[in-house]
Amino acid sequence: MHLNQMFNLRIEELMNAGRELHAQGWVPATSGNFSARVDERTIAITVSGRHKGRLNPQDIMCIDYQGQSLDGKKPSAETALHTQIYSHFPKANVVLHPHSPAATAISRRLHGRLILENYELLKALSGIKTHEARVGIPIFQNDQNIPRLAEEVAAYIKEYPDLKGYLIAGHGFYTWGETIEDALRHVEALEFLFEQELLSLRISHP
Amino acid sequence: MHLNQMFNLRIEELMNAGRELHAQGWVPATSGNFSARVDERTIAITVSGRHKGRLNPQDIMCIDYQGQSLDGKKPSAETALHTQIYSHFPKANVVLHPHSPAATAISRRLHGRLILENYELLKALSGIKTHEARVGIPIFQNDQNIPRLAEEVAAYIKEYPDLKGYLIAGHGFYTWGETIEDALRHVEALEFLFEQELLSLRISHP
Amino acid sequence: MHLNQMFNLRIEELMNAGRELHAQGWVPATSGNFSARVDERTIAITVSGRHKGRLNPQDIMCIDYQGQSLDGKKPSAETALHTQIYSHFPKANVVLHPHSPAATAISRRLHGRLILENYELLKALSGIKTHEARVGIPIFQNDQNIPRLAEEVAAYIKEYPDLKGYLIAGHGFYTWGETIEDALRHVEALEFLFEQELLSLRISHP
Amino acid sequence: MHLNQMFNLRIEELMNAGRELHAQGWVPATSGNFSARVDERTIAITVSGRHKGRLNPQDIMCIDYQGQSLDGKKPSAETALHTQIYSHFPKANVVLHPHSPAATAISRRLHGRLILENYELLKALSGIKTHEARVGIPIFQNDQNIPRLAEEVAAYIKEYPDLKGYLIAGHGFYTWGETIEDALRHVEALEFLFEQELLSLRISHP
Numbered sequence: 001m002h003l004n005q006m007f008n009l010r011i012e013e014l015m016n017a018g019r020e021l022h023a024q025g026w027v028p029a030t031s032g033n034f035s036a037r038v039d040e041r042t043i044a045i046t047v048s049g050r051h052k053g054r055l056n057p058q059d060i061m062c063i064d065y066q067g068q069s070l071d072g073k074k075p076s077a078e079t080a081l082h083t084q085i086y087s088h089f090p091k092a093n094v095v096l097h098p099h100s101p102a103a104t105a106i107s108r109r110l111h112g113r114l115i116l117e118n119y120e121l122l123k124a125l126s127g128i129k130t131h132e133a134r135v136g137i138p139i140f141q142n143d144q145n146i147p148r149l150a151e152e153v154a155a156y157i158k159e160y161p162d163l164k165g166y167l168i169a170g171h172g173f174y175t176w177g178e179t180i181e182d183a184l185r186h187v188e189a190l191e192f193l194f195e196q197e198l199l200s201l202r203i204s205h206p
Numbered sequence: 207m208h209l210n211q212m213f214n215l216r217i218e219e220l221m222n223a224g225r226e227l228h229a230q231g232w233v234p235a236t237s238g239n240f241s242a243r244v245d246e247r248t249i250a251i252t253v254s255g256r257h258k259g260r261l262n263p264q265d266i267m268c269i270d271y272q273g274q275s276l277d278g279k280k281p282s283a284e285t286a287l288h289t290q291i292y293s294h295f296p297k298a299n300v301v302l303h304p305h306s307p308a309a310t311a312i313s314r315r316l317h318g319r320l321i322l323e324n325y326e327l328l329k330a331l332s333g334i335k336t337h338e339a340r341v342g343i344p345i346f347q348n349d350q351n352i353p354r355l356a357e358e359v360a361a362y363i364k365e366y367p368d369l370k371g372y373l374i375a376g377h378g379f380y381t382w383g384e385t386i387e388d389a390l391r392h393v394e395a396l397e398f399l400f401e402q403e404l405l406s407l408r409i410s411h412p
Numbered sequence: 413m414h415l416n417q418m419f420n421l422r423i424e425e426l427m428n429a430g431r432e433l434h435a436q437g438w439v440p441a442t443s444g445n446f447s448a449r450v451d452e453r454t455i456a457i458t459v460s461g462r463h464k465g466r467l468n469p470q471d472i473m474c475i476d477y478q479g480q481s482l483d484g485k486k487p488s489a490e491t492a493l494h495t496q497i498y499s500h501f502p503k504a505n506v507v508l509h510p511h512s513p514a515a516t517a518i519s520r521r522l523h524g525r526l527i528l529e530n531y532e533l534l535k536a537l538s539g540i541k542t543h544e545a546r547v548g549i550p551i552f553q554n555d556q557n558i559p560r561l562a563e564e565v566a567a568y569i570k571e572y573p574d575l576k577g578y579l580i581a582g583h584g585f586y587t588w589g590e591t592i593e594d595a596l597r598h599v600e601a602l603e604f605l606f607e608q609e610l611l612s613l614r615i616s617h618p
Numbered sequence: 619m620h621l622n623q624m625f626n627l628r629i630e631e632l633m634n635a636g637r638e639l640h641a642q643g644w645v646p647a648t649s650g651n652f653s654a655r656v657d658e659r660t661i662a663i664t665v666s667g668r669h670k671g672r673l674n675p676q677d678i679m680c681i682d683y684q685g686q687s688l689d690g691k692k693p694s695a696e697t698a699l700h701t702q703i704y705s706h707f708p709k710a711n712v713v714l715h716p717h718s719p720a721a722t723a724i725s726r727r728l729h730g731r732l733i734l735e736n737y738e739l740l741k742a743l744s745g746i747k748t749h750e751a752r753v754g755i756p757i758f759q760n761d762q763n764i765p766r767l768a769e770e771v772a773a774y775i776k777e778y779p780d781l782k783g784y785l786i787a788g789h790g791f792y793t794w795g796e797t798i799e800d801a802l803r804h805v806e807a808l809e810f811l812f813e814q815e816l817l818s819l820r821i822s823h824p
Contacts, residue, residue, distance in 0.1 A: 024231075025642075029742035029807040051803065099739065101810065105817045108736065118314065120348055120377035121305065124235035130350050131376060142738055144748050170749060171738035185257065189235040192307065199311045202408055202820055230437075324520065326554055326583035327511065330441035336556045337582060391463065395441040398513065405517045408614055436643075530726065532760055532789035533717065536647035542762045543788060597669065601647040604719065611723045614820055 003039055007062065010036040010044040013094070013180040015055045018046075020184070021098050022053025026191060031099035032172065033076035036180070037086060038062065045082060048074045080150045085176050088157050092176040094183040099172035102195035107167040109201060113138050114167070116193050124189035125164045126182060136160065137190070139167040165190055209245055213268065216242040216250040219300070219386040221261045224252075226390070227304050228259025232397060237305035238378065239282035242386070243292060244268065251288060254280045286356045291382050294363050298382040300389040305378035308401035313373040315407060319344050320373070322399050330395035331370045332388060342366065343396070345373040371396050415451055419474065422448040422456040425506070425592040427467045430458075432596070433510050434465025438603060443511035444584065445488035448592070449498060450474065457494060460486045492562045497588050500569050504588040506595040511584035514607035519579040521613060525550050526579065528605050536601035537576045538594060548572065549602070551579040577602050621657055625680065628654040628662040631712070631798040633673045636664075638802070639716050640671025644809060649717030650790065651694035654798065655704060656680065663700060666692045698768045703794050706775050710794040712801040717790035720813035725785040727819060731756050732785070734811050742807035743782045744800060754778060755808070757785040783808055 014034045021027045032052045035045035043063050046052065050059040061073035067083045069075055076082070082095045106114065116135045122128045125135060138156050143149040149168070157163055165175035165186060175190055177183035220240045227233045238258045241251035249269050252258065256265040267279035273289045275281055282288070288301045312320065322341045328334045331341060344362050349355040355374070363369055371381035371392060381396055383389035426446045433439045444464045447457035455475050458464065462471040473485035479495045481487055488494070494507045518526065528547045534540045537547060550568050555561040561580070569575050577587035577598060587602055589595035632652045639645045650670045653663035661681050664670065668677040679691035685701045687693055694700070700713045724732065734753045740746045743753060756774050761767040767786070775781055783793035783804060793808055795801035 025810075028810040029739060029803045031739055031742060031807075051799065101813060101817075104737075104739075104810075105814055108814070108818070118348070118376045119310075120374070121235060121237055121310075124237060131348050132350070142736070142749050144750070168738070170736045181257065185235040189237075192231075192234040192310075195307060196311055196314070198817070199307075199404070199408075200314070202817075324554070324582045325516075326580070327441060327443055327516075330443060337554050338556070387463065391441040395443075398437075398440040398516075401513060402517055402520070405513075405610070405614075406520070530760070530788045531722075532786070533647060533649055533722075536649060543760050544762070593669065597647045601649075604643075604646040604722075607719060608723055608726070611719075611816070611820075612726070 003042065007038050007042070007044055010038055011057050011060045014044065014046065014060055015057070017096065017180060017184060018052040018055045021096075021100075021187065022051075024100070024191075026098040026100035026187070027052040028099060033078055033082070033097050034095065035076075035082040036094045041065070042070065043082065043086065045075050045079060048076050078146055080146045081153065081174060084150050084153060085174070088154070088161075089176060091178050093178055094180050095174065095176045096183045096187050097172060097174045098187055098191065100187075100191045100194070102191055102198050103167055103173045104170060106194045106198050106201075107139050107169045107171065107173070109198075110139055114194075114197065116197070119193055119196065121189050121192060124185055126177060126186070127162065128164075135164060137165055137167055137173075138163075139169055142169045142171045167194075209248065212244050213248070213250055216244055217263050217266045220250065220252065220266055221263070223302065223386060223390060224258040224261045227302075227306075227393065228257075230306070230397075232304040232306035232393070233258040234305060239284055239288070239303050240301065241282075241285075241288040242300045247271070248276065249288065249292065251281050251285060254282050284352055286352045287359065287380060290356050290359060291380070294360070294367075295382060297384050299384055300386050301380065301382040302389045302393050303378060303380045304393055304397065306393075306397045306400070308397055308404050309373060309379045310376060312400045312404050312407075313345050313375045313377065313379070315404075316345055320400075320403065322403070325399055325402070327395050327398060330391055332383060332392070333368065334370075341370060343371055343373055343379075344369075345375055348375045348377045373400075415454065418450050419454070419456055420469075422450055423469050423472045426456065426458065426472055427469070429508065429592060429596060430464040430467045433508075433512075433599065434463075436512070436603075438510040438512035438599070439464040440511060445490055445494075445509050446507065447488075447491075447494040448506045453477070454482065455494065455498065457487050457491060460488050490558055492558045493565065493586060496562050496565060497586070500566070500573075501588060503590050505590055506592050507586065507588045508595045508599050509584060509586045510599055510603065512599075512603045512606070514603055514610050515579060515585045516582060518606045518610050518613075519551050519581045519583065519585070521610075522551055526606075526609065528609070531605055531608070533601050533604060536597055538589060538598070539574065540576075547576060549577055549579055549585075550575075551581055554581045554583045579606075621660065624656050625660070625662055628656055629675050629678045632662065632664065632678055633675070635714065635798060635802060636670040636673045639714075639718075639805065640669075642718070642809075644716040644718035644805070645670040646717060651696055651700075651715050652713065653694075653697075653700040654712045659683070660688065661700065661704065663693050663697060666694050696764055698764045699771065699792060702768050702771060703792070706772070706779075707794060709796050711796055712798050713792065713794045714801045714805050715790060715792045716805055716809065718805075718809045718812070720809055720816050721785060721791045722788060724812045724816050724819075725757050725787045725789065725791070727816075728757055732812075732815060734815070737811055737814070739807050739810060742803055744795060744804070745780065746782075753782060755783055755785055755791075756781075757787055760787045760789045785812075 033046045062070040067079040114137045120131045175186040268276040273285040320343045326337045373379045381392040445458045474482040479491040526549045532543045587598040651664045680688040685697040732755045738749045793804040
């Protein structure tokens, strides 16, 4: 497929994803950002500061795998977190960073690592075949120094190479997939599971 | 009605049900599965692993009453739970398995059997004429061994033949009806009641 | 306006109200019922057992002010609660009975009378001019004997003739207005306030 | 731009904002009110008592910067709170006052001043560049005497001139922006943050 065709397809996929996630309240205000591989030299990514529920084609730009703008636009401040995922996970073609309420709440309440277990819905995460799995979702401290945050993520991936997503405290979560459908499925599954964990906290902890 | 016509009708009913349930957040990611009788030899059922909010006609396949694929596609892993319901309840023509948040949360918190009482909405369940009814909803442990899980369900039905639906821990619930409208009404009523029970837990239990 | 024209207008108003209330989750399954004055001899009311989110014109029927069917259809089991409101409140032209989650939860948790105060939104209730008002919403025990329930409501109205709405335990609430807009405004305001009261309970009562 | 053109643009912006906010449940019943600068002598503002989710062009009127009606219609009772914002914040061109559930609940529970910190979403508020900011949102007592309430707000702004929005107890919140998009972004961000604060209270405070 020609680069332009592929870029146009990615634009449409990310615009639709934004509308869908915003309708759920998962990218409030200008929070969140999305990206997708276009070819071996180009990534499509949302421009910094745009409203994800009302994306226009011009709100999605091109960067290279070092995170440099290829079209003069300014990419999301968190671009390095996206390029890192493409570099560590060759099969990841789409990265979504929602800023959803349950993710945000649980990321502020817990520290270190959230363990998800005894959920049938774990099977919605690529590679998980049984609800008897234990899936760890790390919670990183929020940091405006993105390279430093990326280093923490890298260290974690080195230890746990089958990572499915991660939380940043007070700042939503990152997840990814081979296709836009896979990435959206991960978003739906993880936010649902974070909400369940939050309900458990609210019931169990006076 | 000709088999093909009936199959096409069931396809449309299940696709619409999927869209409606997904819009409520009741079949997140690829969770849940649906089926409906087509004729005395054929059941329509959702193909394994499809997103229930975006079902296409090819995501719905045909099986026989032993759960064997009739068209080469792979049915839901939980097919035996569907065929079991058709075998025990001759009037059930549609089976819906949503994976909704309140059902999931209550199924993880409680054990054994949830008793629903003092709800006017119990009258939305087929055969219930007064809010003074007590309706028991069993909670089965989740199990990837579906035949074993089906046996537990069978034992329960033997004891309580007027079963209206059941929960599986961390895995949503099953309910059914004579028509798609009946089955959807049961889904709406039960998820509403599970949410009420969950609110009670959150208020009463420190 | 000719009776038929007025009846058709009421049909449209109640169908739209049903769609709107169902979209919010306020008339799950076949719960709730609605009515509106057509003329001095006729009331339009929802037929028993219909789904309020998918009302067709034939789901709305005519009764007289004694609650007798004028067209052979079977009206809602709670018809006497509607006719009572028209008889006590000459200005009420529309009665809505939603079965919403916060109303249901608060009606099961509290007894006697809920006092709403210090809410700006009280001003959305007809006749209330300041948030310094105290608005009492009685909670009646649920009863399948509707004439007996209607008597309890009548006794309450005699004592508190400025009633704006009432709860029935485990069974949603009734409210009314001069126009469909007024009645819907009361529904929106009351369900919002019930949700606020529920949040207070959940925060304050361990 | 000609006054009429600008007024028509503002009408459209405020009608769309109303539909969007109502769809989220943030302006229930006839609560809330909105305004926008038209030119140096004219402000567009919602007429008193209209439903914000179903605004028609005639539900938006013109006032001057003293809050006097320019077209004979009756403006919102809280007009003085709008004109005050335009007078204190020269860059504010749009003022939105939603009456959303989390804002209302938190405003009834807390007193004085809510401090928002450790939220990435603070960066959605104009002028905030890091989640390490601390943003104070004052909570004023509700008052039907709007000039008196405006004086309290004025005293607060004098002390904290970088105010981004404020709560009124049991009465939602006010926020503003340079454009309708900015003001809506502030609404989305603040209601999200109020909901997070409410969740914290429900988890931490028995």
